[in-house]
């Protein structure tokens with residue numbers, strides 16, 4: 007019975023190394039590879055799955071690893087930061103560009119991604135969740151079927167990432183309003199966030215399920231957290247897990263037909279390493295979500311973003 011399921015998707019944004027990625031990235035390719043492989047192994051060992059959003063140069067660097075992950079059931083999508091693409095010729099955030107500029111850049115990025123991996127690309131996440139009202143219709147025209155490019159409640163207009171008033175649950179996108187549900191063939195699957203709640207540190211983001219937002223003293227000096235979020239990412243672990251429970255219960259109370267949890271992270275942490283605090287939070291979140299689901303009369307369905315879109319198509 008679909009209404010008693012909750013689809014749980016773990017996502018990782020796979021950035022270029024920091025040297026070539028002004029918005030942030032792993033220190034080197036070796037860490038990137040360990041992080042991606044460790045994330046996949048951890049999910050698999052615990053019966054979870056998810057989606058990797060990959061910038062084109064990282065797709066090239068780890069092409070065989072990503073192809074093997076695809077064969078293991080993970081989804082591969084495109085991640086795009088203009089500032090980290092090619093030789094750094096684009097200096098702004100995606101939503102700051104015109105419709106035709108977005109289309110030109112995204113087409114070039116998609117082509118490169120598909121060439122490197124030898125696979126068609128139908129899923130997308132915008133870097134820094136930057137988007138304008140043109141972004142979804144452009145993606146739909148290009149043949150993308152699903153995106154996960156919104157963080158409901160994020161208020162960062164200075165980087166064209168304003169999601170105040172956005173839909174909180176998966177929906178068909180709209181041709182003229184990125185905040186609305188509409189009739190385009192493209193589905194948006196938002197990251198799980200509580201736009202009605204507090205904003206840690208008075209920052210741009212409400213509480214949301216990004217693993218590295220959990221307070222982790224050893225990492226404070228490490229400049230691995232992406233730029234605009236830096237001041238607002240510290241969430242106490244108890245608040246993070248309370249958020250997960252609240253967002254599950256909220257969907258039950260509102261009788262949302264396709265219930266989802268979408269969590270995120272980056273290829274910058276030592277996933278699978280027992281001493282890594284972010285990796286330990288991933289394991290805790292996987293386990294806690296199963297318990298939260300049971301307490302709310304639900305069954306966890308491990309899902310990719312594409313799986314969630316297919317569930318919407320059938321509902």
Ligand SMILES: [Zn+2]
Pocket residue numbers: 019021085087132133134
């Ligand atoms: Zn990114």
